[in-house]
Amino acid sequence: MVAPLDEPAMASARQLQDRLTKPRCALGRLEDLSIQLAGITGVCPPPVPTPAAVCVFAADHGVVAQGVTPWPQEVTAQMAANIAGGGAAISVLARQHGCSLNVIDVGIAGDVSDLPGIEHRKVRAGTADLSVGAAMTADECDACIEIGRDVARRAIDAGARLLVTGEMGIGNTTASAAIIAALTGVSVDRCTGRGTGIDDAMLSHKVDIITGALGRLDKSATPIDVLADVGGLEIAALAGLCIEAAMQRVPVLVDGVISLAALLVADRMVPGVARYAIAGHRSSEPGATVVLETLGLRPLVELDMRLGEGSGAATALPIVVSAALLIGQMATFDGAGVTDKAP
């Protein structure tokens, strides 16, 4: 169970916003965000959410055997190495924004224990093919959730005041769409997109694969059952990260469709987790919008990105920082000797 947002802190933030030297509500969504940050942290003005920690969980997906992506599975390990090595988009953005960058292997296929800069916590070497049977066991799913919680806990203990979700896993838009369709009841074709670039035939095949897998799930399936059956190891870890951050009252800046699938599971497992989440970027994947609407979230930016890794969320991070700085540092009408408008 997650505590509700702190109402007194939010009321104080609303009142403070109306005293700052600007027309009322003129900072638009930055004001809403400052109020949410006050509610999350229970402090007004809310603390500036820096430093932030980007947490990228990497894992493979057995369903790639079904031809749901044009990218070879080896790219998961290669890109995990590239992210840790500083050459990926998220590496550049984390440096720009002064974030720590944590890359965690929870399920890359094959032995990658020699990859430097990666925390090796592999639960299994990729999920099983979800088109054939459960992607993972309940125990494996629990283990990933615990790793996610542990990574969040350590990042917060090390000083992180905001967590940014990221992932790497060839095939993981398939698992995400399956989770989203299963938990929202929205049709599979409305939850499924082109991932990192597939054609019409492959998209149609991807929808068929997901539809087939969901046929195994009966009405009694819990969110964690869904996660284990059609999800992914990195998605389970991200769900754990979201839960732990909410429990510790630390905001989570959420990336695209994979992170949103994880947040949806987390919020269904522990109601209220989504109130601690800020949507960073509107992914081009249709499933992302399904989750955003379900959870009542509106992303801060919309830049037609479809990369993952946490890159969309990281791009939006300075806006969250701005929201906290503005409410904390702007002068008041009284303090600055500025005349308020005629009543």
Add this chain to the structure above:
Amino acid sequence: MVAPLDEPAMASARQLQDRLTKPRCALGRLEDLSIQLAGITGVCPPPVPTPAAVCVFAADHGVVAQGVTPWPQEVTAQMAANIAGGGAAISVLARQHGCSLNVIDVGIAGDVSDLPGIEHRKVRAGTADLSVGAAMTADECDACIEIGRDVARRAIDAGARLLVTGEMGIGNTTASAAIIAALTGVSVDRCTGRGTGIDDAMLSHKVDIITGALGRLDKSATPIDVLADVGGLEIAALAGLCIEAAMQRVPVLVDGVISLAALLVADRMVPGVARYAIAGHRSSEPGATVVLETLGLRPLVELDMRLGEGSGAATALPIVVSAALLIGQMATFDGAGVTDKAP
């Protein structure tokens, strides 16, 4: 005359983007932005546009005598002081992003020569009431344009690699709407908004005032005639800033409706200036969207801000920096040993 964007640099940027370790086009608008930056600067990868200089021009508007805003005129001087003193929204954002912040009085009403931190280059103490006659003379308009160019030149000489437009002037959404309607031919009611918060009656009155003023302009009015007749001193300075930046091949990050009115004039005076502009934030003012559509610009963020000062543009600044850092620092498929997708 402004040079066209550098086509070879843009072609190089497009090719480089396709070699970076991500699916093609997966960075969406950040890729487009990197290509524009290459075209503006003529270099690929484009230089990182830091440090940036925020230039806030302040001036008063005689038309406030007609009751087009609930804010008293003295607020222009008070807010100019607040901006220079560090307490305004743009002050906070400029600090966050490491920008220099230049506040220039080109026409604040009354004597404010004792205000510290402000460059005093007053051309006249506020415009004349545009509902009665021309807001300023052609010479005064030219003087403001030259000040804007001079401020841009000095900022660039001092090391600025990007300029952010800002303004402060009670009543200036009225002048901006008048310019936009006059130069685009779009009806006054579609160009006029509620500024920093007016009711239906005041909005209707504002439309009538603008419509009346535009009746003076005949078909032969040049862009600079329009600017002098129904514009503002700070708007003329901003037009000059946009022109100088484009001539020096330095990107300009443009704020809301007042800055966009200035950019529109600048682009009509010197065709091609708008190609050097990046729209930061979509203002809530309808006239802003009219200019954006006319110039083919799409803002980077849309956060329901309606403050001015350059605050919307400044909020978007880190995204422009991200675009340059990503194309400049990401690894290539070859360099990082990452397998490209199946053809």
